[in-house]
Amino acid sequence: MGCCYSSDNEPTEQDNDERKPLIPHPNPDKPANGTERSPAAPPSTRPDEQALLNTILHRTAQSIIDVSAADSQGMEQHEYMDKARQYSTKLAVLSSTLSQKKPAPLPSLTSQPHQVLASDLIPTADLLQVSKIAAYAYSAISQIKVDAKEELVVQFAVP
Amino acid sequence: MESTLEQHLDDTMKNPAIVGVLCTDQQGHNLGCRGSLSDEHGGVVSVLARQAATLTRDPTDLNPTVCLESDSGNILIRPHGTITVAVHKIAS
Numbered sequence: 001m002g003c004c005y006s007s008d009n010e011p012t013e014q015d016n017d018e019r020k021p022l023i024p025h026p027n028p029d030k031p032a033n034g035t036e037r038s039p040a041a042p043p044s045t046r047p048d049e050q051a052l053l054n055t056i057l058h059r060t061a062q063s064i065i066d067v068s069a070a071d072s073q074g075m076e077q078h079e080y081m082d083k084a085r086q087y088s089t090k091l092a093v094l095s096s097t098l099s100q101k102k103p104a105p106l107p108s109l110t111s112q113p114h115q116v117l118a119s120d121l122i123p124t125a126d127l128l129q130v131s132k133i134a135a136y137a138y139s140a141i142s143q144i145k146v147d148a149k150e151e152l153v154v155q156f157a158v159p
Numbered sequence: 160m161e162s163t164l165e166q167h168l169d170d171t172m173k174n175p176a177i178v179g180v181l182c183t184d185q186q187g188h189n190l191g192c193r194g195s196l197s198d199e200h201g202g203v204v205s206v207l208a209r210q211a212a213t214l215t216r217d218p219t220d221l222n223p224t225v226c227l228e229s230d231s232g233n234i235l236i237r238p239h240g241t242i243t244v245a246v247h248k249i250a251s
Contacts (some may be wrong), residue, residue: 122226122233130224130246133171134239137182140164141190141242147160 020063023056161191168193171246178232179247185209195247196234204245208238 075083110116164182171180172193179195187202196204211223225236232249 122228122235126233126235126248127224130235130237130244131222131239133167133180133246134222134237134242134244136167137164137191137244138239138242140167141182143163144160 181245
């Protein structure tokens with residue numbers, strides 16, 4: 001997964017180049033010399049650093065894999081036309097089956113909406129009755145609560 | 160403990176115009192029902208009440224009554240605190 005280009009018949013020397021580490025394993029002697037030299041004589045270490053930088057740059061340039069500049073596999077004209085034709089026929093088949101799945105239209109409640117809208121409102125007495133019923137129900141439900149009769153946690157009497 | 164609620168629901172049904180009553184909590188769990196309203200209506204009732212409350216910014220109007228009107232009667236849904244009550248009333 002995530003591989004843009006690969007083929008089975010890669011030569012092994014290319015493999016080795018790809019797998020060569022960018023920064024080589026440091027020689028244990030070098031760092032000790034570097035730390036000893038740098039505080040004593042800064043001007044003389046500059047050409048060494050420059051040379052080291054150059055070697056690093058050279059090695060990076062050799063081992064870098066530039067994905068954007070890689071030559072892409074071009075398709076020939078007839079292959080392209082074939083694929084385009086294949087996809088358009090598949091789409092035509094799918095679109096004919098898809099167009100049948102229309103969303104179900106909302107049911108129409110009435111053929112005379114103005115009559116329904118102009119009809120009487122809910123009587124206020126009903127609304128007051130319902131709010132009273134709701135208030136009584138709420139107070140009745142608030143009576144449902146935990147009734148702690150005894151301790152849930154007891155101490156064992158250890159003699 | 161639920162006897163008060165059950166009694167209240169029975170008293171509500173004594174009204175001849177009321178054919179169904181339902182109490183749910185905020186998650187749609189049925190706390191008590193009678194008549195034409197039952198378990199399956201609990202979810203819809205609680206959600207309708209909650210959604211209707213979002214329609215208004217008026218802080219004094221926190222419990223709007225939702226009315227479902229039809230030829231066979233009206234269902235009035237009213238929240239109160241943590242519960243929602245629905246009453247199915249027919250035209251008398």
